[in-house]
Amino acid sequence: MSNNKTNRWLILFTGIFANLCVGAALAWSVFRKPLMVLFGASVSQVTIPYTLSLALMPISMIIAGRIQDKRGPKLAMFIGGLILSASYFLSGYATNIQFLYITYGILGGASLGAVYSCTVVNTVKWFPDKRGLAGGLIAAGLGAGSIIFAPLGVSLMKIYSPLITFQIFGVIFLIVISFASIFAVSPPAGYKPEGWTPPISNLASINSASSIDKSWKDMLKDPLFYIAWVALVLACVSGLMIIGHAATIGQEVVGLSPAVAAIGVSILGIANASGRAVWGIVSDKLGRFPTVSLIFLVSALSMFLLSYMASTFLVFVISIVGIGSCYGGFFGIYPAITGEMFGLKNMGMNWGVMFTAFAPAAIFGPLLAAQVRVNYGDYSWAFIIAGGLSILGIILTRYAQSVVKKNENSKNNKVA
Template identity: 30%
Template sequence: MPSLQAEFGWSRATVTIPFTVAGLVFAFGMAPAGRIQDLKGPRPLVIASAVLSIVGYGLSAMAQNLPWLVISYGIIMGAAMATGYSAAVAGGLKWFPDMKGSATGILVGGFGAAAAVFGPIAHFAVAEFGWRNAFLILGVVFSSIIGLCSFILVNPPQGWRPAGWDPAKAQGIRKHSPEYTGYEFPFKTMLQTRQFWLMWTQYILILCGGFSIIVHLRPLALDLGFSAAAATGLVAIISLSNLGGRFVLSPLSDVIGRLKSFTIVGSLMTTATVAASIASIYGIPNLLYFSAIVGGTAFGGYLALSPAFTADMWGMKSVGANYGAMFTGWGLASFIGPFLAGLMYDAAASYNYVFFVFAALCVPAVLIALLFVKAAHLKARAMELGLDKCEA
């Protein structure tokens, strides 16, 4: 934030520290938050998110130094995001066992849409009232909205099914995906399956490419002669494509299956990162628009696919904690991708071959989905362990 740089004299790298910490706390807080969701339902988490939001923004508005902001925004607001996100995503999945992909596409799409809606509002508030007052305003608004949601969000009754839905007879998008095992894997048991670690690795590999595009495509655009306004417009294209990918690719997985959809996403990310390197090597600035659209779509699609896939493979009963464990891949990728791209750029003083590295990382990620993750193997393991069958 330029306002923080201006007031405290911090470098751009220093300003990003609280936001980086918030992302890591968000990612690694998802599993414990999800466990609470599985046991107690979403309401305690939503209330906690509302309280943490007003406290985090309020303390951030009074920040006098970097450690203060790391605690108030990085840790407290990161926890607010983890509790709120887990309550919504895991709770939504449990209400829509017949259309998991469509449900998570809308839910995760809403999370992405919030940035598009409230981003301009936040910028306006900072410009008109200063960043401290803007934090206070946002804290009151967000905590009020989240608090109201605590009266609405509940888990469905045990064994609940949508009216008229019989999974044995369902057709089209309402039938279970090919990845549905039909068994409930507790959190610790899921961590003992190789399928989890393969998909967790895929999560990191693909999203490293996505984060490299999100963070470094704008600097590359400036290097290729974009104006500051045009480069910022490129970021907006990534954001809109990210949102579109969530709404399109996740519902598509209800039709063609999750693993085929992951293959599409990995192929799209490979294409986007290759295009970015070609644009840099041959000086083709307009190719960056293609990279922004395709990379943003793949990034958003992957985030929306993952919760539904987790529920299909390891069951609905512990989906909050199980998806939370999977989501730690997002946190690691958010750090590794931009940092690795920055290191390679600093070493070569060029983006020419930076994105080729991320394209190469996407290749094994695609192969994981194509060749190595099989629902039948996981189902056989569940039968060996005598795990409970899913109720829906």
């Protein structure tokens, strides 16, 4: 493929539109109460479809990543889009909440990661000169999904049932992702933008020429993988907790109406989306690890603010903007971290394996909030626990940074 015939920005922007559809899963909180009324389900029961879909997302990422590394992103992305569309359309035939466990939860989870992995990994490969920016922008599509689909879902449910709304979403997803997959092509091996000379980064110098393109098996032998993986688990807990319960928190903690709470969900989505791009740019300037530490700090402060002072809409918005931007920032940065630590050749598979950190966070975060609310009558302790985990994330990230520096010094001494 000739570089001159491929517009990498077109690949980026069509990928963003595909990720908007994936990001509709983050608008689940606006469906929570309507589904509770429709099926007579509890808070915990209505949380399960959302939790299942996110927990299974890494599995589809690994499978799609393997296909992408071998055959390119087009096929995996198209099939993922078909399955995602089917999961929403079939959800429209639910007669009980358990039916949604299978359609929205299992089937949806089997497709979300396929689309997301193909768009993110392929885009990062096309932008070796702007990995933080490109990774942040493409990931912003997923974060922005709730900006569009949360208010759209609320508007549609004023006219139709939640089930018909699911089916309308499914048709939209089929059209958008099928179109986007047409442009999903891989860059040539060793691709470099015209006029760009790769810098010699400190992180790259840690890895020898033989290890820069590690397979997933080699990656699992590297202690840095486990440090980064645990940090990603901690990074996801706060965001997924708030995303899954944002509308309910707004109504119960602050006393907002459903319509105003939906606005809060959209603001959360804007913060999530913009944080992916903004923090990605920051990481290109400050470095990945220092930026991750800073994001953890902002996340912790936002969770504590939400716990102790969220009595007005303004404080609620400030808190969720901080949490949403930080959650998005982690996913804007982590694809670049994965590619830089373990190479681009097998990045589809490697990013899928790294993303398995999302599964325990997707289970723990939303269910922790639901269980705390049931046991204590509000969400305060869930916010405090999440804030404490973010503080732990700072400690872990600083340790990872010291390991990186030690490895770099050791390599430089051997060269000298």
